[in-house]
Amino acid sequence: MKKKEEEKKRRQGRIARELGRIAGLDRYVRPEKVRGAIKLDSNENFALDSSFIAEVAALAAGAVDLREYPLDEFDALSRQLALYTGIPEKYIGIGSGSDQVIELLLTTIAGSGRRACAFVPTFSYFINRCELHGIRVDKVPLDKNFELDPKAFVKRAARSDVVYLCSPNNPTGGQLARKDALYMIDELESDDRLVLVDEAYADFAGYSLAKEATRRRNVIVLRTLSKAFGLAGARVGYMVANEEVAGAFNSTIQSPYPISTLSLAIAARVLERSERVKKTIEAVREERRRVFGSLSGFGSGIKAYRSDANFLFIEAGARNYGPIVRELARSGIVVKLMGDSVAGHRGCMRVTIGTREMNDAFLSCIERAVAGVAR
Ligand SMILES: Cc1ncc(COP(=O)(O)O)c(C=O)c1O
Known part of the structure; x- marks a missing residue:
């Protein structure tokens, strides 16, 4: 069997071998567009009208x-x-x-x-x-x-x-x-x-x-x-x-x-018009502080990491992750779900800082999910 595979490989042309190599590589998968969702998965700037x-x-x-x-x-x-x-x-x-x-x-x-x-x-x-x-x-x-x-x-x-x-x-x-x-x-x-x-x-x-x-x-x-x-x-x-x-x-x-x-x-x-943009940057920074503070106040093992960008990395922990994922889906909120893919961290996600309303919707979602877990 192994011999056959090797023989097949030998007979393959250079392009087929290269395509085989490429097929085995990790690649960036474009996120799915969810119509009407609150989109907090790609670090875009929705604070800008x-x-x-x-x-x-x-x-x-x-x-x-x-x-x-x-x-x-x-x-x-x-x-x-x-x-x-x-x-x-x-x-x-x-x-x-x-x-x-x-x-x-x-x-x-x-x-x-x-x-x-x-x-x-x-x-x-x-x-x-x-x-x-x-x-x-x-x-x-x-x-x-x-x-x-x-x-x-x-x-x-x-x-x-x-x-x-x-x-x-x-x-x-x-x-x-x-x-x-x-x-x-x-x-x-x-x-x-x-x-x-x-x-x-x-x-x-x-x-x-x-x-x-x-x-x-x-x-x-x-x-x-x-x-x-x-x-x-x-x-x-x-x-x-x-x-x-x-x-x-x-x-x-x-x-x-x-x-x-x-x-x-x-x-x-x-x-x-960068002055206009700078105002929204300030608003995002303000919201980043607020969302970070709220998440840190939830307790229950939810940890947000210090951020200098327009998103937060959140480690929800093994118990909270599933309920949060389900609550986000029910509420039509899309974030970058990373699960346990970051070594040493459980139940991870990256969430964009959006408008105050978007951020409030996200925070309510986490609050509901965490309350459900505690019950
Ligand atoms: C760190 C980093 N570099 C580069 C990019 C790509 O940016 P651009 O849209 O300019 O290709 C991204 C997009 O998510 C990013 O997070």
Whole structure:
């Protein structure tokens, strides 16, 4: 039997073997869309009114000519990103979501057949894409409070060609202490290594390392408009790096027209109104404090972890998890359910901070489920 399998494999062509390898890999599964649900599963920003985004989108749609390839719109968005970040355009690269920026970096300057290092749990897309491209990932576990030992991490990462630091981290929510992040970057920046700092949620946090990246060797900070700026559907992300890396990205690595004219125009106009967005960021931070406080007050083994992002990681425990999952389903609330998949933690979920009403619906759900368990 084994011989037959081996013979079959030998006769298979290269493509079939590669497809077989790919079929065995973990992949990102798009969440199912539940119509009419309270959507707290993907860390989008619902504190930003849909009418605000719709009005800006209509304005942008009226101003562009979709018969043309995007030219001016690319430059206009670069200018707006420079204004928002305070970083000159020559250090900024734009992509179709930060997903695409990561993909491009992994398939070009990171190089295949190499080694990456990341702490876990972290944004699974990064790990999945590495594995797809034949980059082995050395996974360094966070401790039970999701803290990282920077010295130990540096030691492990020093053997890698690519280092990934997600901060604030998805799914756990915490941002690395600035001094720890700087220590790791100081130690790890090199002519031979790419250091990726994924700051998809930095707009909700205390600091950004984007400016640092402009004067460092091969340190790239990844940002996005999908989260704080409420534009997940527009697919616009960006990176900040030194002039040489950003220049190579813009001139050669990135394809000529990676983002639609409409998305570019919408993104530039939303950035022009960043004061409005900043108000909703403040509202989300306020709600994050409130929801964290309420969850911590429930007792019954429900634990929320400190977050600097627009979501909370919650460990509900083995007894509460099933009743909570059922209560959420009954109430039409969708969160990212993770069960026992995070080593050492039982009954886990990640929940987006939404509007006050959305958050109240979620909290009531937890309260009902926990009361049922206690009865
Ligand atoms: C840490 C992190 N990085 C990147 C992304 C992808 O963002 P984008 O929508 O810009 O591709 C996400 C989305 O969930 C994320 O959580």
